[in-house]
Amino acid sequence: MKLKRVFTLTRAGIIESLQFRLGTVVIVIGNLLYLIVVYFLWKAIYSSAGTDIVNGMTFSDTLIYLVLATALFNFMEMYIVWEMGRDIQSGKIALNLLKPMEYRGFMFWSYSGSFVTQFFFTFLPTFIVVAAVTHGAIHIGINMLFFVISVIMAVSINYSIDFLVGTICLYTESIWGINIMKQVIVMLLSGATIPIAFFPEPLKTIVYYMPFQSIYNAPLSVLLNGTTQPQSILTTLGIQLFWCIVMMLLSKLFWKISLWQITVNGG
């Protein structure tokens, strides 16, 4: 793939997302409201538990985790299923298939611009605020580097899952239900809404063997457990890399098969 194509699409994405200033403001307000709910909810949970530490996490641990998970969600959520579904329903997909570029890559890089803006406008401010308010709850060191690597892989896994689900729209021609289902599953099993430490035992183990926890739980644990030994960090990254490759291959394969179906049977 030519690098110039990638840059031009990213650049367009940045300009495009900057056009909708109001949208960004609304998203920020919505997140604040969500976080207020989260704060009171967990406060209630901790006060009814009667102890300071629940499942190995203090109240502030949990809150930091969830605030950062929300910030990460804003940054990584791609709405690719929507985009693909709309493309398919409107028939615009035909035009995108006729670009001299693979559709999977085209969609990803078209979207990548909003990563950049979201990173600077929501994730980074949240991160700085959390780091400042909690006075060193976030260890700043080599773990930052691992965190960046981890997030990059998380983005890739998240995209692969989205693309896989989006491809299903080729068959169903409906978007709504599929998208909601995907969102609920990913949000719950990835640890974006409830830290995985709180899951009951059999589920916890099962979740560890699924790709979802590599999206939110993995980068956050790399970031927040900065003092743990490098071996466990490497294991986390290793699992992520494994899912990164597996999901990429799966989504590519499924797309290829589906596209072949379409060229033979018509859309």
Add this chain to the structure above:
Amino acid sequence: MSNIVEIKNITKEFKVLNRREGLKGSLKDLFSRDYKIVRAVDNISMNIKQGEIVGYLGPNGAGKSTTIKMMTGILEPTSGEILVGGNVPYRNRTKNAQEIGVVFGQRSQLWWALPLIESFKILKDIYGVSDKDYNNMLALYKSLVDIEPLLHKPVRQMSLGQRTLSDILAAFLHDPKIVFLDEPTIGLDVSMKAKIRTLIHALNKEKNTTVILTTHDMGDVDALCQRIVIIDKGKMLYDNDIEHLKGFFGSYRKLKIRIDGDLKQYAERIYDELSDFKVSADDEWISILIDEEKAKVMEVLSQLQSSYEIRDMQLEEISTEEVIKKIYEEGVQ
């Protein structure tokens, strides 16, 4: 001149589920394996030369879009061969994409939120157009249409006409060998239609780009196409130049005359006298469809003049529209 498109006996069949009626039927359909085969394109062959403008016509549902999708590589033919610019389109879709440009009626390939110039820049990089070629192309565009005010306008704020114009320019930007225009003038006003026709014509002349145009507007055909291909129900009905088409059903001309009095009555009387030709009357005119192989218009006119007092007359050539309508309705004998 070499052939840019070579199509040999292509056929395209779709498997369609037989849908049943009602709620119960819909539930049954979920598990149904009851398919029927629909043949959308049936044994079509044609060759198109570099630089031609071909009008690809047919009534709705005739199989036009299916053929175009096969030429662009979105669909694979069930049988037969297609070569576009030497490539098999469905096997080398991305490679083929470099050689073709498309405008699909109402859909836009432009970036909705961005000014037009940004879309051009993105397309330039995606298609790998060199700076020099890009600037030459923009200069050419500027000489053909007044795009300066459009360049910095976001696409979402454009009128339909402006957007179609922009989409056509975008399709030609990477100097493709062949451009597919699927109903480019749909929903546009008269002056915009004329502008777009002039533009397509000029780009075809300037760049020797092959244009394949589907349309329901015979104005487009008359203004642009040297050659037309007509298909219906998947079968090819006609493939020849446009002059041929008019002589296709004999050389008809329409003579219209005005006589004082009850036109309907006169029309019947004239029909009895002439018997060879179709005669009809509306509020103002009596129309006589004359086949010039049987009688000359002037002979008919003088014959009529000897028995009626004709106040006024008009002579109409049969329009492409009427011939096409006749082909759609009656087929080719």
